[in-house]
Amino acid sequence: MEKAIYAKQMNVHIGSFTLNNINVEIPKGKMTAIVGPNGSGKSTFLKVISRLVKPEFGEVMIEQKELDAYKAKEFAQTLAMMPQSKQSLPNLTVKELIQYGRSPYKRFFEHHTNPEDQEIVEWAMAITGTVKHKDRFFHTLSGGEQQKVRIALALAQKTNILLLDEPTTFLDITHQLELMELLEEVNVNHGMTIVMVLHELQQAAAYCHHLIAMQKGMVVSTGPPIEMLTPLFLKEIYQIEAKIIYEDNYPLIVPLKGQYHLSQQKQAL
Numbered sequence: 145m146e147k148a149i150y151a152k153q154m155n156v157h158i159g160s161f162t163l164n165n166i167n168v169e170i171p172k173g174k175m176t177a178i179v180g181p182n183g184s185g186k187s188t189f190l191k192v193i194s195r196l197v198k199p200e201f202g203e204v205m206i207e208q209k210e211l212d213a214y215k216a217k218e219f220a221q222t223l224a225m226m227p228q229s230k231q232s233l234p235n236l237t238v239k240e241l242i243q244y245g246r247s248p249y250k251r252f253f254e255h256h257t258n259p260e261d262q263e264i265v266e267w268a269m270a271i272t273g274t275v276k277h278k279d280r281f282f283h284t285l286s287g288g289e290q291q292k293v294r295i296a297l298a299l300a301q302k303t304n305i306l307l308l309d310e311p312t313t314f315l316d317i318t319h320q321l322e323l324m325e326l327l328e329e330v331n332v333n334h335g336m337t338i339v340m341v342l343h344e345l346q347q348a349a350a351y352c353h354h355l356i357a358m359q360k361g362m363v364v365s366t367g368p369p370i371e372m373l374t375p376l377f378l379k380e381i382y383q384i385e386a387k388i389i390y391e392d393n394y395p396l397i398v399p400l401k402g403q404y405h406l407s408q409q410k411q412a413l
C-alpha cells in the first residue's frame with residue numbers, strides 16, 4: 145500500500161488530553177474516515193497532520209517527507225484542511241473567499257489572480273455547485289451552502305491531500321449524500337487522498353475505502369469498512385447494539401432501538 149500519511153509513535157498533550165502512541169498509515173489516493181466517540185481525539189489528530197498542533201514525540205510523514213521539513217508554502221500546496229464549521233471565515237463574497245485558496249501559489253505582495261488561478265477557482269466553484277452564489281456574501285448563505293464553499297476553498301488549493309473535519313455537519317440527508325459523492329468524484333477523477341472525520345458511520349461504510357477508529361486518544365483499529373464494522377466493533381467502541389446487514393458491497397448498519405434507556409435503568413439500580 146502506498147502511503148500518503150504515516151505516523152509512528154506519535155504523542156501529543158493538549159490540556160489534560162493525550163494522543164497516545166499513534167501508529168497509523170493512511171493510503172494514498174483513497175478515501176479514509178476517522179471515526180470514534182466524541183472527545184476521542186479525532187480532530188486533534190487531524191490538527192497534528194495539518195501542522196496546527198505540534199507533536200511532542202514520534203514521527204509524522206506526509207508524502208514521504210517529514211512534517212517539520214516542509215516550508216509553509218510547500219506544505220499548503222501539498223495538504224489542504226477544511227476545519228470544523230464552528231470556525232468562522234471572513235465575510236467576503238464566495239468568489240473572493242475561494243480565491244484565497246490560491247494564496248499558497250502567490251508571492252508575498254502578489255494580490256492579483258492570473259488566468260490559471262481563475263480557471264482553478266471556476267473549477268472549484270463548478271464542482272461544488274457554488275457558482276450561483278459567487279457574488280453573495282459568505283455569511284448570508286445557509287449552513288449547507290457555506291459548507292460547500294468551505295470545500296471549494298480547500299479544493300482551490302489544488303493539493304494532493306484533502307483533510308476535512310466533520311464535512312457533513314449541518315447538511316440534510318440529500319446534501320450529505322451529495323457531498324460524499326462530490327468527494328468521491330474528486331477522489332476518483334483527480335486521485336486526491338481524502339481523509340475526513342465522520343460521525344455518520346453509514347457514510348463512512350458506503351464511501352470510504354479505509355477506516356481509522358479512535359478511542360480515548362488511541363487508534364484502536366484500522367481497515368476496510370466491510371471488515372471493521374461488526375456488531376462487536378459497535379459494542380466496544382460506541383457501546384451500542386446494532387445489526388449489520390451485508391446485502392450490498394458495503395455494510396448496512398442498523399442500530400437497535402430502546403437500548404440506551406434500558407442500560408441507563410440498569411446502571412441506576
Ligand SMILES: Nc1ncnc2c1ncn2[C@@H]1O[C@H](COP(=O)(O)OP(=O)(O)OP(=O)(O)O)[C@@H](O)[C@H]1O
Pocket residue numbers: 158159160161180181182183184185186187188189
Ligand atoms: N485546546 C484544548 N485545550 C484543552 N483540551 C482540549 C483542547 N483541544 C481539545 N481538547 C480536549 O481533547 C479531547 C479530544 O478532543 P478532539 O476535538 O480531538 O476530539 P474529537 O474526537 O474530535 O471529538 P468530537 O467528536 O466531539 O468533535 C477533548 O476532551 C477535548 O476537550
